[in-house]
Amino acid sequence: MKITLYYFKIPFWRAEVTRLSLFIANIPFDDHRIEGGEYEEFKKTGKLPNGKIAPFKQLPVLEVDGKIFAQTGAIARYCGKLSGLYPKDDDYKSALIDQIIEAAQDINFLVTLSSRDKDPEKKKIARDILANRHLPKWFQYLENLNSQNDQSVYFVGKDLTIADLAIWRLLGWLTSGLLDGVATNILEPYTNLTILRNEIYSNPKVIKWMDQVYGKVI
Numbered sequence: 001m002k003i004t005l006y007y008f009k010i011p012f013w014r015a016e017v018t019r020l021s022l023f024i025a026n027i028p029f030d031d032h033r034i035e036g037g038e039y040e041e042f043k044k045t046g047k048l049p050n051g052k053i054a055p056f057k058q059l060p061v062l063e064v065d066g067k068i069f070a071q072t073g074a075i076a077r078y079c080g081k082l083s084g085l086y087p088k089d090d091d092y093k094s095a096l097i098d099q100i101i102e103a104a105q106d107i108n109f110l111v112t113l114s115s116r117d118k119d120p121e122k123k124k125i126a127r128d129i130l131a132n133r134h135l136p137k138w139f140q141y142l143e144n145l146n147s148q149n150d151q152s153v154y155f156v157g158k159d160l161t162i163a164d165l166a167i168w169r170l171l172g173w174l175t176s177g178l179l180d181g182v183a184t185n186i187l188e189p190y191t192n193l194t195i196l197r198n199e200i201y202s203n204p205k206v207i208k209w210m211d212q213v214y215g216k217v218i
């Protein structure tokens with residue numbers, strides 16, 4: 001099986017959840033990061049370096065043995081099944097993981113909305129609302145769900161799943177300082193989410209990945 005993941009040259013959760021899931025399970029894949037001329041072509045036409053058009057003219061896109069499909073959740077689940085980080089035969093457990101991935105999508109959308117206004121004053125107001133209303137609400141939802149799992153520090157069951165990787169990387173972005181108006185210590189009140197993040201940051205395969213690909217902790 002030949003797997004290629006197409007995404008931009010950033011460690012964003014939409015791609016990183018899949019990259020890490022495959023890396024953790026030692027599944028070889030081509031981590032194709034679109035930049036330069038390929039990026040220009042993709043932005044203009046939606047054409048991927050393999051000549052196919054991305055279904056929604058968005059990334060990520062996964063190619064498996066010459067066939068492609070898109071959407072973060074679909075890709076993460078497909079690769080999660082290959083890597084053992086998503087169940088193949090437990091519908092309830094799958095749904096518990098899915099609801100976390102969908103929550104990541106909802107949070108991402110709120111961030112996107114808060115970035116849309118070009119007017120600096122309006123953007124500042126939107127970011128204030130994001131940082132002081134939306135994000136605390138959603139973090140508390142995630143904190144509650146995480147605390148309901150009494151089997152481990154992870155969101156679902158005893159072991160790491162794609163839900164944990166998705167949220168870990170999403171939270172890494174939200175606390176990176178890259179988003180104006182969102183403080184880097186915004187997660188401090190959420191004990192379980194902090195424990196989860198620390199757990200993943202100390203996962204030997206995650207450390208190896210960050211070291212190998214980024215040369216630093218991200």
Ligand SMILES: N[C@@H](CCC(=O)N[C@@H](CS)C(=O)NCC(=O)O)C(=O)O
Binds near residue numbers: 059070073
């Ligand atoms: N619903 C899609 C959203 C994907 C998405 O928004 N991708 C962004 C990059 S993070 C993109 O390709 N943007 C380029 C564009 O929309 O033109 C998913 O879950 O994968």
